[in-house]
Amino acid sequence: MELKTKINAENGEQELLITREFDLPLELLFKAFTEPELVEQWMGTKVLKLECKKHGSYEFETSDAKGNVVFKANGVIHEFSPNRKIIRTFEMDNVPFGVQLEICEFEQVTDNTSKLNMHVIYESIAKRDHVLKLPFAQGINMAHNRIQEILNTLK
Amino acid sequence: MNLRRDVFQAIADPTRRAILLLVASQALTAGAIASNFDTARPTVSKHLQILTECELLEQKQNGREIYYNINAKNMKEVADFIEPFRKMWDDRFNILETIMKNYKPKE
Numbered sequence: 001m002e003l004k005t006k007i008n009a010e011n012g013e014q015e016l017l018i019t020r021e022f023d024l025p026l027e028l029l030f031k032a033f034t035e036p037e038l039v040e041q042w043m044g045t046k047v048l049k050l051e052c053k054k055h056g057s058y059e060f061e062t063s064d065a066k067g068n069v070v071f072k073a074n075g076v077i078h079e080f081s082p083n084r085k086i087i088r089t090f091e092m093d094n095v096p097f098g099v100q101l102e103i104c105e106f107e108q109v110t111d112n113t114s115k116l117n118m119h120v121i122y123e124s125i126a127k128r129d130h131v132l133k134l135p136f137a138q139g140i141n142m143a144h145n146r147i148q149e150i151l152n153t154l155k
Numbered sequence: 156m157n158l159r160r161d162v163f164q165a166i167a168d169p170t171r172r173a174i175l176l177l178v179a180s181q182a183l184t185a186g187a188i189a190s191n192f193d194t195a196r197p198t199v200s201k202h203l204q205i206l207t208e209c210e211l212l213e214q215k216q217n218g219r220e221i222y223y224n225i226n227a228k229n230m231k232e233v234a235d236f237i238e239p240f241r242k243m244w245d246d247r248f249n250i251l252e253t254i255m256k257n258y259k260p261k262e
Contacts, residue, residue: 005245005248007244042247044247062169065169066193068173
């Protein structure tokens with residue numbers, strides 16, 4: 001199956017662009033980013049805090065089956081424009097990747113389809129490349145069986 | 156043998172991902188790595204063995220100690236390694252799409 005998500009990461013840049021078209025109305029796509037219980041499901045992490053407003057902040061945490069915390073991240077929301085745009089920072093605890101700036105733009109394509117442009121800017125070229133080479137560093141990609149579990153409940 | 160497939164299997168485990176994150180910033184001994192987990196030491200050793208076999212980790216002898224380091228050679232070109240990153244986001248967004256297609260607004 002073709003991957004619908006596109007990543008544009010030029011060599012020698014400290015940024016990248018993630019784009020994806022969704023078979024969803026704009027409002028539903030945006031909602032998936034703002035409701036904690038929905039974010040928990042698709043990001044595969046526990047949402048400790050999610051304040052969707054200018055100068056609001058958020059906190060994610062993921063534990064393994066034994067209860068060890070394997071991932072913790074947080075950030076602040078710089079701009080929150082419903083159904084249009086979210087600008088936020090993202091920083092993981094205990095890893096040397098620094099803080100990244102995420103500019104998420106939501107666009108209506110048709111009544112039932114929408115598009116997300118995620119522009120991510122890192123502190124340096126080296127830090128961007130490090131994150132790219134360790135995709136699981138974002139840690140929020142859950143174990144495969146957990147993905148299957150969720151998809152099964154939805155069938 | 157399909158090395159890349161094995162790499163995906165290697166990073167499917169949360170403890171192994173946590174180990175790679177630990178050694179991403181500095182080379183560590185098996186003992187230092189194990190001290191970060193409640194898991195039994197032999198279990199951590201097994202994880203280190205798998206990561207080494209998949210060439211994600213490399214061992215360096217320093218005196219009597221063996222240090223584990225990220226295998227930079229295997230992660231050299233961004234272009235080579237962008238696919239797992241893209242796959243990660245694609246998986247997430249596929250789940251998002253499925254969840255939202257089934258979403259019923261609360262009253």
